[in-house]
Amino acid sequence: MGIFSRLTDIVNANLNSLIDRAEDPEKMARLMIQEMEDTLVEVRTATVRTIADRKDLERSLERLEAGGREWGEKAEFALAKGREDLAKAALIAKRKLADQAEGARAELKAIDESLAKTNVDLGQLQAKLEEAKAKRKSLEIRMRSAQKRVDLRRTLHDGRIDEALGRYDSLERRISELEADAESYDLGKTAGVSLDEQFSELRAEADVEDELARLKETVARRGAGA
Structure with a gap:
């Protein structure tokens, strides 16, 4: 042509x-x-x-x-x-x-x-x-x-995020239980707690708080990547 x-x-x-x-x-x-x-x-x-x-x-x-x-x-x-x-x-x-x-x-x-x-x-x-x-x-x-x-939907349906959120909720429940336990323990028993026991409880609470902070960072990064 x-x-x-x-x-x-x-x-x-x-x-x-x-x-x-x-x-x-x-x-x-x-x-x-x-x-x-x-x-x-x-x-x-x-x-x-x-x-x-x-x-x-x-x-x-x-x-x-x-x-x-x-x-x-x-x-x-x-x-x-x-x-x-x-x-x-x-x-x-x-x-x-x-x-x-x-x-x-x-x-x-x-x-x-x-x-x-x-x-x-x-x-x-x-x-x-x-x-x-x-x-x-x-x-x-x-x-x-x-x-x-499509990418967003794949990310939103990623089971890893659901798993991380579940762990986040579990940690929050653990913290609430520890706090409640500590409060109930303090009701009339604070005077009888040894110094070592108080430091042990403090370290346990700090460990849980640290793990919760790390998990929050992980969830935040994945959410930003979506």
Whole structure:
């Protein structure tokens, strides 16, 4: 398929519909963007060559027109000198150049019309390219968002967190029991407790508090990672 046929196909295509119906929309958007970028380069390269050809044709037309004027002057000169035969031959040569010039002008007109259409199509292709890029960006954002939701659900259903929270609750219950035991023990028995026993109880409470603090840090880190 020629590049201008591809250009027309792309300009007339419903990009959103093509992308949404694809099995892998993000891949389809990426391929379409690559196709459009390649087509843009090819069309612009072809347009540069066409413009160069047009300039050559313009110069040829100028030479044909100048040649026609020259043969016209020669015909007048020959007729003034009584050489009607030469004047007629000069007019025939002038007519040939005029016909060639007319063909060149028609070709120039066709080239100009083609360039004008290509310019419009290039503008539409550029707009389609921007549309495809915006669609691809939207798809990427949606995919990242969906992946984050999946990761979050996996984290929330991780049994390790449930286990850690259970241990946290157990420690809190142990602390409450120790505190209650200490309070009940202190009711009338504080005076009878030895110094060593008081230090032992203090160390036990400190150990539980330390373990609780470490567990809180673990739960906090996992929660932040989610």
